[in-house]
Amino acid sequence: MKRGLKIVFFLFFGALTAQINTVKSVYFELDKFSLNQKEINQMVTLLDSANFSRFKAIYLYGYCDDRGSLEYNDKLSKKRVAFIQNLLLSKGYAQNKIFICEGRGKVVLDKDTVINLKEVRDKNRRVDLILVKNVFYTSIPEHPKIGDNIVLERVTFEMGSSELSLNAKKELDRTIVLLKKHKTLRFEIKGHVCCTSRKNTDGIDKETNERNLSENRARNVFNYLRSMGISPYRMSYKGYGNQFPLGKGDAQDRRVELFVTKL
Structure with missing residues (x-):
């Protein structure tokens, strides 16, 4: 992508308060992944108002506008996330709370249908900070919001196993109905384990004999949802090991959750 384009630089900070989460967005100049000192001060002022102590976890997602190659924008979005992560840590925020740092590349647009292309592109060059309280839903709510965490209580696993039980598949079938209702909802599938030693953060999968059980x-779960008609482009998956016990017993810690990332 060519640099030196004559554009006006905008730095926006926005907040959307949900029932249990807060989403704050930092917007970047074209082709940039860092902020100057004035902009950093603005961001710190914004973050001070968020009262980080109220939140249990912070997720960072980076994006780019639709210009440039996929490879270029993947790298740029990751650099934006890394910059914000390092800034948070250097300012004393979010110690031991940042659990997801993910660059998601370009936001694809249909330029023929966008009314204000420049404004949309400005807002797509961003990092979203999702501040999560330790509150969960047990199914997809009627009006889901970015940052909602859905604990599928019947989708649990036998010790050391990653195989889906019949009851788990029935619960996923009910979830699929709701996912097809909310057709634009995108989400991450989060896998968890229980009962590991202190030195091991993940369990051994007895089906593969590898330490990547979560x-x-x-x-x-991703593969099952895809086989039942849910687009793979709507979802991603990641294992979180033993980082997030629910405190409801070992069986409930051998679970998966759905985390809403986009509506």
Whole structure:
């Protein structure tokens, strides 16, 4: 992508308060992944108002506008996320709270249908900070919001296993009905384990004999949803090991969750 284009630089900070989460967005100049000192000060002022102590976790997602190659924008979005992560840590925010740092590349547009293309592109060059309270839904709510965390209580696993049980598939079938109702909802599938030693953050999958049990649980849910007609472009998956116990017993910690990333 060519640099040196004559554009006006905008730095926007926005906040959307949901029932249990807060989303704050930092917007970047074309081709840039860093902020100058004045902009950093603006961001710190904004973050001070968020009262980080109220939140249990912070997720960072980076985006680019639709110009440039996929490879270029993937790298740029990751650099934007890394910059914000390092800035948070350097300012004393979010110690031990940042659990997701993900660059998601370009936001694809149909330029023929966008009314204000420049404004839309300005707002697509951003990093979203999703501040999450430790509150969960047990199914997709009627009016889902970015940052909603859905614990599928019947989608649990046998010790050391990533295979879906019949009850788990029935619960996923009910979830699929809701996912087809909310057709634009995008989400991450989060896999979890229980009962590991202190030195090991993930469990061994007895089906593969590899220490990636939480990821395999999330992947198997991903594959099942895809086989039942849910587009793979709407979802991603990741294993979180033993980082997020619910405190409801080992069985409930051998679980998956759906985390809403986009509406």
